[in-house]
Structure formats: C-alpha cells, structure tokens
Amino acid sequence: MELDDRKRKILLAIIQNYQETGEPVGSRTISKMDDLNYSPATIRNEMADLEEMGLIVQPHTSAGRVPTDKGYRLYVDNLLKTDETSLTVSEAQLPGTHMEQLLSKRMDRVEEMLMRMAQILAANTQYTSMVTGPHYKRNKLKFIQMSAMGSGKLLAVIVLNGNIVKNNILDIGADLAPEVLTNLNFCLNNNLNGLSIEEINLALITKIKEEAGEYADVAAKVLDAVAGAFDKEDSVPVYTSGATNIFKYPELADNGKISDLINVLEEKSELGTTLGHVAEGESKQDIQVYIGDEVPVDSMKDCSVVTATYQMGDGVQGKIGIIGPKRMDYQKVVETLKATMSQLDGIFMKPEE
C-alpha cells in the first residue's frame, strides 16, 4: 500500500496529538482539524490502512490509535523537518535558559561544566539528559609535572590537551633530590609532550628509561600513570540530570519499570558503555535516534533516546543524549542538541590552539 499525502498528514496529526495528550487519538479528533476536513468515517478508513501498514495500533478494540515504533521511525526519517531555519529558531530559544551564562564563563573544571550542561538540557527539554565525559584515547599529552611530597611520595600532574588535568600520587619508596627531579621532569616532557597514547611505543619507553639511568623504575611508574590518565575507556564518567522527569509521563510511570530505569541512570556505567560509545568514523554532525526496542539498554525499551557527539579539542569527544518517552518532541530535542553542539564547539575550539 502506498503512503499518499493524506495518509501522511493523518499520521502526522496522530503523532502530534499523542505527543501532547498521551492518550490514544480517535477519528473524531482528527476530523475536527483545519487541514483535514473529512468526516470521521473517512479518517477511520485511512486509519485502518495505516494500521495495516504497521504504523499505528489501537491499545484495545474501542480505543483511538497510537503510533508504533515503526510509525515513529518513519516520522523521524522522513516527516521530521530539521531544515536550515530550525537552528536559528532554537538559538533564539536558548537564551531564556541560562545557557549563555554557562557558555560565557569558561569553566576550568571540565566535569563541572558537563554536569551543568546535563542539568540545563534536562531543564530545557523536560526529559532526562545524559552527558558522557570525553574519551581520552586520541587526545595528546600537553605536559607532565612531578613534585616531591615527602615520605617517599611523588605527585605527578598530567595535563592533556583541552586542559584536562589528572593527578596521581606515586609511591617510589625514597625521596629524590630536587635536581634529580628537575632532570626527570625535563626528560619526560622532552620525550612525551605532544604525543598521543598510540605514539608512546616500546622504543620510546626504552629510550626514556635509558635517559633516566638509575631512576628508570621511577620513570616506569610515571609512564604507568600516564597510561592510566589516557586509559579511561572502560570508565568514562557519565553525568545525568532530570531523572525524575520520567514521572511526568504516565506510560513510563509503572513502578517496576521506573525503578529499573532510575537504577540504570544512577549506576551510569551501562550508559557509558552502550549509549556513550562513539562509533568509529562517526561524523560530528550525526545525530542518532533510537526508538523503543532500538534502544540498546534493556530498561529503556519503552523510551526513545536521541544522542549526539560533541568534540572538544583534538580527537577528544563524548556524547550527550536525551532520554524520554517514545512520544517525545523529536523536533525540539534534535534542535536543542544541534544548538548545544554548535555552541559547545564554539567554546572549546576558540581558546585552544
């Protein structure tokens, strides 16, 4: 069967009405709309066709229609218009929401900024938001600074591009003389600065150890710390906000399900490994929409999730996502994400080299 223009309009009307009310929408409701001036009976015929195509269903015999996952998919892929105008619209929308406050004051602490970003997104959309911390794998080392802490301990501060700072307290057993420390600092910085984790290979490690001479074991410990700073692949920090927004949508407010959902949001780790994973070769502009069963998290099979990739500095990237009911306002969510992306890029790109 073919999806002609009228059917398309009816499907759109059903989706929009259901979005607002959360109730199944009947033929009478639609026939009263301005641009669909047909009798309920006609609408019913069309709806029967749409149901046959698997785009809508009725929860029970004498109820109105509700979009199916497939219906939403069609909507998102074809019917949703995210043309040029949309960006300017949402940019005009955002100022009301403290976004510019966040963006004007460039925060030095990345974590805090991401957390606040999650909060703003949740407040803006009235859905639940998720922001993963950046993946460091492809990031580069800016510099290393070691300081003596006394009692055989060394503080290693590792700074990556994007001003991401990692601290590490190393236990090296004995205190080093200041000039030894200076030399070691120089040696490490000289050899490592500007490199990514892949570029630190065995040859280089051997070279550093040789240069460190009798302090080779200290150098080795520092290198471990450097690897540790990069290697957060399996434990990316995830920030969420607005978890309680899901209580607003009765179709999700079933007590058993809501508990599972909030649990996943609290644990965060599952979010990081599934939704937070940045696919290889993924373009920055890509926005992923997961609808219902498509969501790769079990407890969210009744939800939809929209994610986008953000970029900060060189090869450092993460995900932001919105989690809401399947009848979420995809238009608004996609626009909000796009606007956030473009503004984020603005902050991060400028002050870095």
Place this chain on the structure above:
Amino acid sequence: MELDDRKRKILLAIIQNYQETGEPVGSRTISKMDDLNYSPATIRNEMADLEEMGLIVQPHTSAGRVPTDKGYRLYVDNLLKTDETSLTVSEAQLPGTHMEQLLSKRMDRVEEMLMRMAQILAANTQYTSMVTGPHYKRNKLKFIQMSAMGSGKLLAVIVLNGNIVKNNILDIGADLAPEVLTNLNFCLNNNLNGLSIEEINLALITKIKEEAGEYADVAAKVLDAVAGAFDKEDSVPVYTSGATNIFKYPELADNGKISDLINVLEEKSELGTTLGHVAEGESKQDIQVYIGDEVPVDSMKDCSVVTATYQMGDGVQGKIGIIGPKRMDYQKVVETLKATMSQLDGIFMKPEE
C-alpha cells in the same frame, strides 16, 4: 502511665514485626510469640495502653497497630541495644560485601573512594546511602606547585593534608621565565605550607606580595586559588547510592512522594547543606538518628535518616548517612555505620603523619 516490662516487650515485638512485614500488626500475631504467651485479649488491653501513651497507632479502626515516631524514638533511645558485642558482629558481617577490597587497596582519589563507600553501604543495608565529601575548612596546606602551560597560562596544583589535590588553571596574561616561577614557588611554599585557611591573614598576604615584587598580581591570583581550594563549604560534593531501594518499601512508593525524594537525591545540594552539616563540637562517636518529622529535609518526612561523622586527617571531616523507611532496621544501620567509621579511621589515620 508506666511502661512496665511487658508493655516494653510488646512494643518491641510490634516494631520488629512491622519492620519485617510492613503491615500493621494485630494482637493475635503477638500472642503467638514464644515469650508473650497471653491471649489476644490481654495483648489488646496492653496495646490500648501503648496507644494512649502515643507510642503506637492504628491506621484505621479495624487495623493492627503501627509504631509512631514517638514509639520509634523510645525504641532508639532506650530499647535499642548497641553494646560492645555489636561491633564485632558487624565486622564479621562486612567481609562478605567487598568492604575489605575497598579498604585494602588504598585509593588515591578521595572522590572515587567515597563514591564506592556509598555504593557498599547501600548494598549492605538495602537502603539509600549518602556520603558527603570532606569539609576542608580546618584542613592544612601541604604544598603548592605551579607550572607554566604556555600562552599566558599557569597551572597551580594545591595539595592539602590527606593528599587532597586541587588543580587550577590561572590566566596571568604573560608567560613567566622559569627562574621567576621557581622563585615564586619557593616563596609561596615557604610562607604557606602547614597553614590552615584561618592562619592565612592579611599580614601574611602583604608579606608574600612584597616578596613577590613585580609579580605580586600573580601571587594574588594564586592566593585566590588557594582560598578557592579550601572554600568549598557551600558546595560540598555529595555521593548517593541505592536510590531505587526506596521502591522496595510500599509506604514510600507513592508516585508523587517518590519523585520528590529521588529529586533531592539527584540534586544532592540540599543533602549537603542540611544532613551534611557537621555541628560545632560534635564528637566523632556521635550517631544522629532522625525519625520521620525530625528529618530536616521536607521530602523525607516519611523516612528515617541515620548519620555519622567521619574523620580523615586533621580537622577534615564529613558525613555518611543512611536513608530508609521509618521501619528501618536501626540496629543494623547503626552497627554498619559504626563499623564503617572505625575501619575508615584505620585507613586514614595510619598513612598520614
């Protein structure tokens, strides 16, 4: 009216039975207990007295009895036995729960440790847990390390006692020569190390600025950063875990209330300012029990909260707390907290000077 031994036993029985079932307990149930071999009628007479004393109530005329806040208060203050034996009991209990894993491996990152502690507490008790980060006010400065980052930026690493590390990126407009940096580092460390925030007064600040000479403004910025490292009084980090455990207790699972509750747990800030506040002159051994209306958080008026103060290093302290239904197992909770405290003190006290 006097609370004789039999009445006490009956109250205890009601509290314990209600703890397990969550249902109002009737006279028949109690008369079947081993050490209370009276007829239901006798028990009823006693229960009527207990009700008159305000220790129990019946939710409706033909229901069993439920303890009141006042009843729980009496229980916690007098009937609860937390004698010497209890500590060893709970210590024997904890090993099954990864606690020793956490404690054996001394984590260098304080935040991560506190977060995992919250997780373990929640898993252990099946209630919701809360851990506030330490208050730094009375802590002391261990040392400061500044490094040049290029393009007019300076990285200031501030280490407090207890190996709490703070990073700060300062924008000073121009790059400093290495020897200037060395001198500045020396000057600051020389003047500040070992001091608490209160001890850094105007006279000292003036002295430092004089020593810094033409770099007085840089020194001022560093001092601001130091103050910032200490002054987290109003934004103590709070870690929570097991929020979804409250779904297990039907008396809390009302959809409106549970949303408010989880919201507070998610926001965290209110927890920090009320429950997280360490009272002046509070002894380390003190354990606070808030029952129902006593809880200083609005959305928790149907809950009970038990908190304890932990100590790490010199004057650095924070709170850990358990949030659960009023019918929580106070015995177990108090024991778990005490055991955690004593083990925590063990870790923090030993490796520090």
Place this chain on the structure above:
DNA sequence: TGTTAGCACTCAATTAGCTGGAGTGCTAAC
C-alpha cells in the same frame, strides 16, 4: 486483681454487576 472467652462492631479490600462514553468496523446511500 489479672486474664481470658465471647460477641458485636468497624472498616479496608475485594468482587461483581451495571452504566455511560468513546471509539471502532461495516454497510448502504449519496
């Protein structure tokens, strides 16, 4: 005097039956 058996009573929770309304599918007429 303390304890207990008996009985009438109360009230929440469950169940069954009823009704109204919203919505549908189908058919026949326009």
Place this chain on the structure above:
DNA sequence: GTTAGCACTCCAGCTAATTGAGTGCTAACA
C-alpha cells in the same frame, strides 16, 4: 471517493455486596 447510520466492543467509573482481619467491651473465671 465520501459520508451517515448503526451495531458492537471495551474501558472507566460507580455502586452494592461480601469477606476478613482486627478491635473494644463485657462478663466470667482463677
């Protein structure tokens, strides 16, 4: 192709009846 009409279905909300757990009170008993 569109529409009016009609029989049908099913949910939601209401009421009434039933059940069961538990109580308070009184009178008898040890």
